[in-house]
Amino acid sequence: MSVNTDADPAILRNAMVDRLTTELDTTSGLKLDPQVEAAMRQVERHRYVPDFPLETAYGDTAVITHPSPEGAPLHLSCASVPTVVAAMLHALDVRPGQRILEIGAGTGYNAALLATLTGPDGAVTTVDINDDVTANARRNLDRNSSSNVRVFTRDGAHGAAEHAPYDRIIVTVGASDIPLTWWQQLTDDGRLVLPLRWRATTRALALTKTGGNRWTSSWDFLCGFVPMIGQPNEQTITIDSDGLVKLHYDIDQAVDAQQLGGVLTSERVEYWSDQTVHGEEPLDGVWQRLTSTDSRTVRIEADLRAVSEGLCTPAIPVRSPALVDGKSLAYFAIRRAPDQPGRWQLGAIGHGPLGAQLAAAINDGITAWGAQRAAGVQVQVYPRALGQPPAEAAMLVPRPETVLTVTM
Template sequence: MTEHMTPQELRNRLVDQIVKTSLPGLYDARVEDAMRTVPRHDFIPRTPLELAYANQAVTIKDNPDRDALPLSCVSQPDVVFFMLAQLSIQPGNNVLEAGAGTGYNAALMRHLTGPAGNVTALDYHEDVAAHARQRLDATGFSEVRVLTRDGALGAPEYAPYDRLIATVGIWDLPTTWWDQLAVGGRLVLPLRWRGLTRSIAFVREADCLRSESLATCGFLPMIGQDGEREGYVDEDRLVKLYWDADQPIHPLSLRKTLAEAKEHLQWTDVAVAPDEPLDGIWLRLSALDPATCRITVRPEAFTSTAALHRPAIPALSPALVAGDSLAYLVLEPVDVQGSGRYRLGAAGYGPAGQELAERLGTAMRAWDHNRTLSPSITAYPAQTPDEELAGGHVIDKPSVRLVITY
């Protein structure tokens, strides 16, 4: 049936699906109109139409390292939708984009600014920027500027900007962006900390950036930011940790602990539906516990002689690590008349495993008290003294101080 649909029909079908499932508070009728108008398939011409209008990301530049992430992708359409809703572009705005990709996002933004506005898109890779330039010219968006440049540098020659968006994962907020974003302007970026990523809409004030909305997302990391660490715990490379540079985490310190696999299980009364997201627990942990990080465990680790307990989400689970001890989120079925629900708990390993599991349980119960509550995240320049920060948990990075407040 779909093979007989026109690109416009496929585009409308996709946007209908996105609007139907859009996140609460992140709908913008003007963004809907832009996505119904701008032809996504023309920006990825070698992609089959059905895939071009599927709600999934499309790789446009592979990584020569087979074990690494792609170097460039066109973002998943529903993520494009809610990030542009967060950005709230107005006619006449001057917009900067870090991460040009195919040029599709820049075209949508040009549609939103109208002829009185300006859009400048930056990309680190010369061939990616050239593709974006060619596609924008071919689709009638030749007014968009495309520059081959490290996105962290911005484009001061066209500043100040009313809107700034990053379509790559950002670990540390470049100081250049503070200088180039006008007071009252909006910054939307996929911010990374403690192994998680959130698309955050910040509003620029004189001395800080205050969050207005948060949404779960995943993006390739920006090239040149080296604050994230990763490493395997075991010789078989089945268990891997992801953490931040300011955290005293050393995976090899856990090798003996995990080899022995002596676990401390702590169960809570918190129950979830099979398809209920658990990312709110991770977000809570990042605001409560400086030991928060991410663990990934391959299936073979559950069936080995010293078998580990299966994490709640093997490829993407929050964990706490302290010295030679760790704990992570687990779940098990709740057999109540075939309810299909699961109760949550924590598996701890090492001398402090029980204590870490109890700390995880504290975060689960806090989340259970109000599962939809989002924190306020305020970003300050790195030199801001403690007494000028909002109350909350502080995470320091080289260029920015983040304060997470519930």
């Protein structure tokens, strides 16, 4: 593909920034940092994805630059969605002259934005495990006068100790754990922004060091990223004979494919709450609530055939929260509100011996979310090498290098 030279990239770039600032304000109340906005109007995204049309470069979509090998489920690298790029840079709170470490080089576009934000007195280092990705990022940065960005090929879990300490660390690949290395390479008053995955959902978090032994979140944002290579990512099973419905779960959760085989053909129980939403209202707060209250929370993914045949009808077919307990399952569901035109009623559908109890638990989460729809999740991350969460911590999510506590 070649770039459409009939379009004016400056017009498209400004339209992209206008669009994302409006979207962030409307959906999350985020007033984008003027410095981030200015950087995104200045750095030419199309020059970091030169093989794609301008309309693609400046659309609010991820641009896949390194597709997955044949048969692999996930792509190796991409240029992230501009809205997510902007939100994470806003949360990172970069200041001129700071030292920045980026994990996940991508196309080099994000590093160029970071270099613009830090200015000539700052320093940006970006690392990636894939040498094709780093070679491409290096070429793009050199072609666009960002040769002052250091690019290394290595496992991002190791960081870049030779240029530490860093005032800010930003991670642009999906992480399921936080290596102690990142703690050690960040200044005591520094900030880490990363997409962290737990209970099969991903949220970008802004974390700061607290009390000398933990990270504490101050901001969160729903997102999705290519997962980091080498970390223990989620497990996946199918629960029907045709392979149309999958469950995704964490390595610490007790989910057994044999126990759940055929569960969807068992008796179906429906529970509907008194909570309703309009068509454009986000529902991810329900999932957040469940991850902070119920350790059985997983993700269910249903093929469109499963939905059309009525085998499994989650609220969002490709990604909805569910609860699993032994031979039983319940999942988050939605239907047109019977007495409120234009609105949708939230509820849960259960199967198996404990299906009704699990569906009721999801409804409890829906009701709690309905009482505080704007509430955000708070995550504290305890590096195991520095200590453990307090005994009274309610919801623990264990990882090899850390333990997470999740509250609302």
